[in-house]
Amino acid sequence: MKVIAYMAQSLDGYIAGPNGELDWLEEIENPEGSDLGFAEFMAGVDALLMGRNTFEKVLSFGFWPYDKPVYVASNSLKGIPADLEGKAFLISGTLAEMLAVLADEKGVQSLYLDGGKLIQSALSQDLLNEMTVTTLPVILGQGISLFGHLEAKKKLQLKGSEVLLDQLVKTKYLLC
Amino acid sequence: MKVIAYMAQSLDGYIAGPNGELDWLEEIENPEGSDLGFAEFMAGVDALLMGRNTFEKVLSFGFWPYDKPVYVASNSLKGIPADLEGKAFLISGTLAEMLAVLADEKGVQSLYLDGGKLIQSALSQDLLNEMTVTTLPVILGQGISLFGHLEAKKKLQLKGSEVLLDQLVKTKYLLC
Numbered sequence: 001m002k003v004i005a006y007m008a009q010s011l012d013g014y015i016a017g018p019n020g021e022l023d024w025l026e027e028i029e030n031p032e033g034s035d036l037g038f039a040e041f042m043a044g045v046d047a048l049l050m051g052r053n054t055f056e057k058v059l060s061f062g063f064w065p066y067d068k069p070v071y072v073a074s075n076s077l078k079g080i081p082a083d084l085e086g087k088a089f090l091i092s093g094t095l096a097e098m099l100a101v102l103a104d105e106k107g108v109q110s111l112y113l114d115g116g117k118l119i120q121s122a123l124s125q126d127l128l129n130e131m132t133v134t135t136l137p138v139i140l141g142q143g144i145s146l147f148g149h150l151e152a153k154k155k156l157q158l159k160g161s162e163v164l165l166d167q168l169v170k171t172k173y174l175l176c
Numbered sequence: 177m178k179v180i181a182y183m184a185q186s187l188d189g190y191i192a193g194p195n196g197e198l199d200w201l202e203e204i205e206n207p208e209g210s211d212l213g214f215a216e217f218m219a220g221v222d223a224l225l226m227g228r229n230t231f232e233k234v235l236s237f238g239f240w241p242y243d244k245p246v247y248v249a250s251n252s253l254k255g256i257p258a259d260l261e262g263k264a265f266l267i268s269g270t271l272a273e274m275l276a277v278l279a280d281e282k283g284v285q286s287l288y289l290d291g292g293k294l295i296q297s298a299l300s301q302d303l304l305n306e307m308t309v310t311t312l313p314v315i316l317g318q319g320i321s322l323f324g325h326l327e328a329k330k331k332l333q334l335k336g337s338e339v340l341l342d343q344l345v346k347t348k349y350l351l352c
Binding site for chain 1: 186187188189193200203299309311313314315316317318321322323324325326327328329330331332333334337339342343344345347349
């Protein structure tokens with residue numbers, strides 16, 4: 001199973017402001033409402049695995065943006081909202097255990113891993129295969145770090161880079 | 177006077193490892209010894225202003241890589257090594273004072289500002305006009321941050337992005 005992260009960050013490596021602010025993501029002019037390639041990316045994955053924080057952020061959007069099964073990693077959540085039955089599913093265990101369940105029992109071949117903590121765990125345990133990072137033209141100066149603290153450096157292999165909306169740099173890496 | 181930063185960072189925003197390590201900068205294959213556009217960039221500036229830490233790092237190279245006047249910002253250094261007479265010059269004061277001296281007394285029109293602390297000061301005081309950041313395909317996980325902590329976010333304007341050596345993403349921004 002291929003495990004893929006797909007994230008946006010500020011030029012200084014934050015995925016959100018210090019209090020989880022995401023307003024800076026909306027400040028890029030996008031007159032034609034481009035999805036920046038998200039639908040194409042989603043078409044290539046079989047399922048998502050996200051953390052509880054990310055799940056609750058998505059719930060706050062007021063609509064459900066995914067057409068693939070979403071597994072919500074949590075040892076504390078008791079259930080999934082009724083209107084998401086068949087769309088979102090609770091899963092628990094260590095990251096390696098959850099990935100094994102998704103690959104072996106659910107037949108997932110290409111997994112979109114979302115959420116800062118899960119991505120950091122996957123990176124530090126060498127469980128991440130691919131990563132697309134879109135860098136916005138802003139320096140937040142403080143906030144929630146995409147990669148956080150790692151004990152050892154991780155080498156990547158650039159697979160492509162493109163400019164979107166004349167302001168974003170979308171870059172794809174493979175983990176070495 | 178235009179004040180320009182020209183830096184390399186890891187994907188997670190570090191310019192050096194926790195103990196100043198720069199070895200990761202040398203790990204990209206560069207069989208033809210490309211200077212990644214540095215000579216062209218240098219041709220467009222009139223002078224450099226760097227901090228003491230950066231100056232001492234450059235001295236450790238064992239050769240002097242600049243053909244433009246280098247101003248070394250320091251309130252503690254007593255002098256410049258004799259063999260750099262006419263090449264490097266001490267300057268002191270606040271950043272705004274030093275920039276005023278360079279612009280008004282030295283006639284500098286385009287200044288290459290080097291060093292993490294000076295760049296952070298210039299950013300926070302809105303004294304930086306332009307920035308080229310080359311992102312290497314590595315996540316260091318810890319180290320010396322390029323941008324550090326800022327009280328307020330800074331919006332940038334993307335002016336161009338190119339891939340170098342098939343692995344580096346070199347991106348130019350204007351400050352808004």
